[in-house]
Amino acid sequence: MTRSLTFVQQISPDFLEKLYTLATERHFSAGAVLYMDGDPAECLYLISSGQVKLTKTTVDGKELTLQVFGAGELVGLAGLFEVELVHTASAAMLENGVVRAIPRSGLEQLLMKNGEFCVDFMRWMGIMNRRMQSKFRDLLLNGKVGALYSTLIRMCNTYGEERPEGIYINLSLTNRDLAHFIGLTRESVNRMLSDLKKQQVIDLLPQGHILIKNLPYLKETICCDDCPPEICQM
Amino acid sequence: MTRSLTFVQQISPDFLEKLYTLATERHFSAGAVLYMDGDPAECLYLISSGQVKLTKTTVDGKELTLQVFGAGELVGLAGLFEVELVHTASAAMLENGVVRAIPRSGLEQLLMKNGEFCVDFMRWMGIMNRRMQSKFRDLLLNGKVGALYSTLIRMCNTYGEERPEGIYINLSLTNRDLAHFIGLTRESVNRMLSDLKKQQVIDLLPQGHILIKNLPYLKETICCDDCPPEICQM
DNA sequence: CCTCCATAGTGAGGATTGTCACATTTTGCT
DNA sequence: AGCAAAATGTGACAATCCTCACTATGGAGG
Numbered sequence: 001m002t003r004s005l006t007f008v009q010q011i012s013p014d015f016l017e018k019l020y021t022l023a024t025e026r027h028f029s030a031g032a033v034l035y036m037d038g039d040p041a042e043c044l045y046l047i048s049s050g051q052v053k054l055t056k057t058t059v060d061g062k063e064l065t066l067q068v069f070g071a072g073e074l075v076g077l078a079g080l081f082e083v084e085l086v087h088t089a090s091a092a093m094l095e096n097g098v099v100r101a102i103p104r105s106g107l108e109q110l111l112m113k114n115g116e117f118c119v120d121f122m123r124w125m126g127i128m129n130r131r132m133q134s135k136f137r138d139l140l141l142n143g144k145v146g147a148l149y150s151t152l153i154r155m156c157n158t159y160g161e162e163r164p165e166g167i168y169i170n171l172s173l174t175n176r177d178l179a180h181f182i183g184l185t186r187e188s189v190n191r192m193l194s195d196l197k198k199q200q201v202i203d204l205l206p207q208g209h210i211l212i213k214n215l216p217y218l219k220e221t222i223c224c225d226d227c228p229p230e231i232c233q234m
Numbered sequence: 235m236t237r238s239l240t241f242v243q244q245i246s247p248d249f250l251e252k253l254y255t256l257a258t259e260r261h262f263s264a265g266a267v268l269y270m271d272g273d274p275a276e277c278l279y280l281i282s283s284g285q286v287k288l289t290k291t292t293v294d295g296k297e298l299t300l301q302v303f304g305a306g307e308l309v310g311l312a313g314l315f316e317v318e319l320v321h322t323a324s325a326a327m328l329e330n331g332v333v334r335a336i337p338r339s340g341l342e343q344l345l346m347k348n349g350e351f352c353v354d355f356m357r358w359m360g361i362m363n364r365r366m367q368s369k370f371r372d373l374l375l376n377g378k379v380g381a382l383y384s385t386l387i388r389m390c391n392t393y394g395e396e397r398p399e400g401i402y403i404n405l406s407l408t409n410r411d412l413a414h415f416i417g418l419t420r421e422s423v424n425r426m427l428s429d430l431k432k433q434q435v436i437d438l439l440p441q442g443h444i445l446i447k448n449l450p451y452l453k454e455t456i457c458c459d460d461c462p463p464e465i466c467q468m
Numbered sequence: 469c470c471t472c473c474a475t476a477g478t479g480a481g482g483a484t485t486g487t488c489a490c491a492t493t494t495t496g497c498t
Numbered sequence: 499a500g501c502a503a504a505a506t507g508t509g510a511c512a513a514t515c516c517t518c519a520c521t522a523t524g525g526a527g528g
Contacts, residue, residue: 056367056368056370056371056375058371058375058376058457058459059457059459060457062375062376064370064371064374064375066367066370077360078360078364079357079360079361079363079364080353080356080357080360081353081354081356081357081360082357082360082361086462088364088367088368088461088462088465089367108353111349111352111353111356112349112350112353113349114349115345115346115347115348115349115350115352116346116349118345118349118352118356119314119315119342119345119346120315121356122314122315122345122352122355122356122359123313123314123315123316125356125359125360125363126311126312126313126314126315126316126359127313127316128363129313129359129362129363129366130312130313130322132363132366132367132370133290133300133322133323133366134290134322135370136290136298136300136366136369136370136373137290137292137298139370139374140298140373140374140416140417141290141292141296141298141417142292142296143484143485143516144484144485145484174504174505174506175505175506175507176505182374183374183375184485184486185485185486185487186505186506187485187486187487187488187506187507187508188484188485188486190505190506190507190508191485191507191508194506194507194508204506206494206495207494207495208505223292223293223294225292225293227322228320231322377486377514377515378514378515379514408474408475408476409475409476409477410475418515418516419515419516419517420475420476421477421478421515421516421517421518422514422515422516424475424476424477424478425477425478425515428476428477428478438476440524440525442475
């Protein structure tokens with residue numbers, strides 16, 4: 001839908017080229033873990049193909065999915081220019097894919113030597129930050145139903161494909177997966193999705209794909225104030 | 235308690251000095267609005283004295299408090315190096331105070347001309363981002379009680395003062411204020427605080443000040459995994 | 469000192485969401 | 499195609515949290 005630019009689309013080709021020279025290409029199979037919460041943050045990962053899920057878990061096993069990144073996105077930037085930096089989330093492949101691993105130290109040197117590259121990087125960090133703030137509000141302030149609706153709206157923008165029947169969310173999601181985006185139970189998600197299906201707002205396609213048939217309905221019920229499209233993303 | 239460094243403490247004196255030359259000092263009285271959600275993001279504000287509350291509201295009036303910033307903190311960085319950038323939250327003074335307004339364009343030029351300053355800035359942005367991610371998980375995954383406990387723990391680190399009787403949270407908060415940090419109702423906060431007081435975990439002092447007498451209790455009940463102190467902040 | 473007003477405190481009842489249990493359907497694999 | 503595993507769908511009940519209504523308390527100001 002209003003898909004925003006990926007990381008590689010937002011930075012200059014020059015910078016990208018330099019990044020590639022630092023990178024080593026690595027192949028991962030579905031389920032493989034790029035890093036775990038608490039691991040030293042030595043590498044960043046630029047996704048060439050496949051999808052990467054970023055999660056935070058509590059000690060008692062509850063999981064929160066922060067993001068699912070696709071090709072062209074950068075994953076694993078815990079921070080920059082800090083000593084003894086560790087990851088504060090875990091990242092795993094959702095499907096077989098190829099990523100370029102970039103050592104953080106290399107990126108830092110690149111940024112220090114080429115001040116002009118910092119511009120792109122800081123712009124990108126700012127966007128990510130605003131996205132999270134806006135997600136924050138939506139997930140906390142509109143109750144769980146609002147949280148789900150908001151998530152569906154964002155998914156339209158991030159993973160959506162315009163189709164004659166509606167907006168197809170190009171992400172294979174079980175009810176449980178969706179629940180983890182919001183902090184809901186699988187059963188609650190199931191009931192809410194069933195209701196939406198009954199009301200013809202969405203359609204549930206095989207393989208866990210969702211088709212949004214009535215996006216305005218979702219936006220109206222949560223009083224979506226049409227925030228800028230690069231912000232209203234997963 | 236484990237208070238982390240403020241923005242001005244994290245950046246080099248050189249950078250700070252240059253920032254000051256760009257800034258114009260402005261006095262605000264309690265309640266004054268620095269900017270509103272949707273306003274063009276032309277200025278950043280470096281707090282000299284007083285406290286600034288950063289909020290996001292929904293169209294139907296519900297409010298979420300993102301942060302309360304004190305002296306030495308930087309407020310209003312919506313993003314950098316973007317055109318037609320607008321604020322995505324509102325900022326208002328909680329008490330009379332002095333801030334230095336820095337034009338965003340000036341900061342951007344400063345960063346472009348002095349690449350070495352970007353390092354400090356990006357480090358700071360990374361820390362802010364990790365903080366929000368961790369808050370995100372705590373507020374969504376542990377239920378509302380866990381959200382409150384987590385908020386109290388973070389407040390100990392950010393606004394806390396060690397005292398013989400416990401940790402004094404140096405922030406004047408009504409029940410409603412506290413509720414807005416979490417997405418709760420005033421009544422629920424009231425009941426939860428009353429319970430904690432009955433259990434001798436906290437003490438409620440006049441003027442909306444809270445004294446934490448049993449921090450380990452709060453940490454244990456939400457299975458706090460002792461994340462790095464610069465992250466476990468408001 | 470008294471009044472007013474904002475805040476705190478509390479009960480009752482309803483709405484929402486979670487938990488558990490189980491039947492049904494879909495999916496992945498050989 | 500057939501089987502096992504995973505995911506979905508659903509009901510009953512419990513727990514949580516919100517809403518509304520009201521009283522009590524504590525400062526600020528006349």
